[in-house]
Amino acid sequence: MKKYKYKAVNLHGKKFQGSFLAESEEELREQLAKQGLYLTSARAVTDKSPNPFFSLTGKVSVRELSAFARQFSIMISSGSSIVDSLSILKGQAYTGFLKKVLEQVHESVKAGQLLSEAMAKHKRAFPNFFVSMVKIGELSGQLDTVLISIADYFESDAKLRARTKSALMYPAFLIVMAIALIVLMVALIIPTFRDALSSLDVEMPPLTLALYNISDAFRANWMYIVLILAAVIALFLLFIRSRGGRIAWDHLKFVTPYVRDVIRGNISARFCSAFSLLVAGGMDIADAMDEVVIVLGNKYVERQFRRAASDVRQGMTLTLAIQSYNLFPPMLIQMLSVGEKTARIDEVLGRSSSFFESQVERSLTNLTGILQPIILLVIGACVGLLFYAVYAPLLQVMNTL
Helix, strand or coil: CEEEEEEEECCCCCEEEEEEEECCHHHHHHHHHCCCCEEEEEEEECCCCCCCCHHHHCCCCHHHHHHHHHHHHHHHHCCCCHHHHHHHHCCCCCCHHHHHHHHHHHHHHHCCCCHHHHHHCCCCCCCHHHHHHHHHHHHHCCHHHHHHHHHHHHHHHHHHHHHHHHHHHHHHHHHHHHHHHHHHHHHHHHHHHHHHHCCCCCCCCHHHHHHHHHHHHHHHHHHHHHHHHHHHHHHHHHHHHCHHHHHHHHHHHHHCCCHHHHHHHHHHHHHHHHHHHHHHCCCCHHHHHHHHHHHCCCHHHHHHHHHHHHHHHCCCCHHHHHHCCCCCCHHHHHHHHHHHHHCCHHHHHHHHHHHHHHHHHHHHHHHHHHHHHHHHHHHHHHHHHHHHHHHHHHHHHHHHC
């Protein structure tokens, strides 16, 4: 079998992309058509051998989960048993870690365990949301349909993550270049100019003297400065890895202007997609809230969301419970209210997810539109200040001639 990278669309024009194993491009087209997807482009790819450390110890990527769910769905819908499907899938071109997990899941299912129970043992590979959806598929007898929904969800989530990272890449690059430029000038350029001007009988401006002192201090203590910075970064990473620190950091991001819009849009899109799938599968509202919390991606929101789930269990409506914690934008609250009144929450939220995905893109455009001018302004100010301090003595010499 060959592995193909493909792009496809459904009847509503929604775009999908991912990888798939098939004998030929024609077979790929037929298999995708069974899921209501129409192939627009495909290319055969050769997998590189995965890094033996990271592939055996890391988590499973979102795209890999999506590819696994889609292939599993096609095998089930074609009449293959769960055991036989797992037997085939565990030998496919996944990372070493997922292969190892699938071997263990296969053995557990062969021994008589339910698929959801076998997957629940491997939380690093299959998140709670994935396991809950599989359990719904088992209970409803529609495992193949549920697996397609899981694949669509993870593909959409992967694209959303990729767009977010791509939008923030350029501002991050500008910040790194600015720091590198300032260090270069302080460590090399300023000392060179000072040596060249030392023979001139000219009084140095205060700004130039200050930069000379900073340059001397940096060159004499650069090792300590690097160690201090490394210690600060390490302490920060340890802080955000702790439960309280991560909640505080995520809360800061959640309330920071412009960043807040991106975070809320991401959380809203994930909530709409995941919650609608769980409710459509027949899960109770409160139980669905317990399961969907894992996909929100923000520890502060997760904590508040669990409190909202507790309020729902005590009799409060879903809309009021979520509204009281101010977690989602007003538009989503209105959607929830309409869904509760019409008893069609799954349909309303399912259609709303694409709206919030597009809102994330608009928020990212606004964020980068604010960040880039500010970063460029700071870079220009720092470089201009440094050049003025360096060339000010030369200007004094020229004025005395």
